[in-house]
Amino acid sequence: DSGVTQTPKHLITATGQRVTLRCSPRSGDLSVYWYQQSLDQGLQFLIQYYNGEERAKGNILERFSAQQFPDLHSELNLSSLELGDSALYFCASSAFGQGGYTFGSGTRLTVV
Amino acid sequence: EDQVTQSPEALRLQEGESSSLNCSYTVSGLRGLFWYRQDPGKGPEFLFTLYSAGEEKEKERLKATLTKKESFLHITAPKPEDSATYLCAVQAPWDSNYQLIWGAGTKLIIKP
Numbered sequence: 001d002s003g004v005t006q007t008p009k010h011l012i013t014a015t016g017q018r019v020t021l022r023c024s025p026r027s028g029d030l031s032v033y034w035y036q037q038s039l040d041q042g043l044q045f046l047i048q049y050y051n052g053e054e055r056a057k058g059n060i061l062e063r064f065s066a067q068q069f070p071d072l073h074s075e076l077n078l079s080s081l082e083l084g085d086s087a088l089y090f091c092a093s094s095a096f097g098q099g100g101y102t103f104g105s106g107t108r109l110t111v112v
Numbered sequence: 113e114d115q116v117t118q119s120p121e122a123l124r125l126q127e128g129e130s131s132s133l134n135c136s137y138t139v140s141g142l143r144g145l146f147w148y149r150q151d152p153g154k155g156p157e158f159l160f161t162l163y164s165a166g167e168e169k170e171k172e173r174l175k176a177t178l179t180k181k182e183s184f185l186h187i188t189a190p191k192p193e194d195s196a197t198y199l200c201a202v203q204a205p206w207d208s209n210y211q212l213i214w215g216a217g218t219k220l221i222i223k224p
Contacts, residue, residue, distance in 0.1 A: 042216045099161065100212070101158075106153070
């Protein structure tokens with residue numbers, strides 16, 4: 001157990017629907033990062049939050065949004081889902097500063 | 113543009129056959145270089161952080177080294193359970209958000 005908790009582990013939904021992925025960071029970590037990883041592809045950075053504020057955006061589609069709440073958990077909202085959105089979505093957390101990230105086990109999203 | 117390049121893309125070894133994975137980077141200066149291991153369908157698992165040229169870190173059959181332009185992950189007498197994708201990432205000194213710049217990974221397959 002890495003200390004970063006992601007729910008749900010698996011999600012199957014239809015095109016056009018909206019889903020919410022949840023992440024609880026490791027205790028004490030203020031920064032949360034969301035990544036997308038399609039089949040056999042690399043990690044694509046989506047968005048970063050630090051202590052409730054958005055800090056950086058990567059290749060995040062306008063249909064996607066995220067937020068970090070006062071208790072530091074974060075949610076990634078994906079709407080108007082398309083088949084191509086099927087992927088693993090990872091959340092990572094860090095203490096913010098020099099050092100690496102701790103990843104969660106991911107949410108596997110399948111859009112049918 | 114800051115980049116991280118990993119080679120080879122894939123590496124097949126016999127059990128016990130030692131080898132090295134390469135991670136080269138073009139980041140000017142370096143705040144840190146990170147190695148992760150990722151098993152299929154799982155989140156990346158942190159292995160090592162290296163901060164300065166000449167630094168070395170070891171863990172079981174793995175040893176990571178760092179020069180001013182590249183890092184090597186040496187695998188000594190690997191076992192089938194070492195099969196995974198190994199990811200390298202760097203943290204640039206200019207980035208106030210402490211983002212990681214990721215390589216595409218090396219897929220390592222160890223045959224018994």
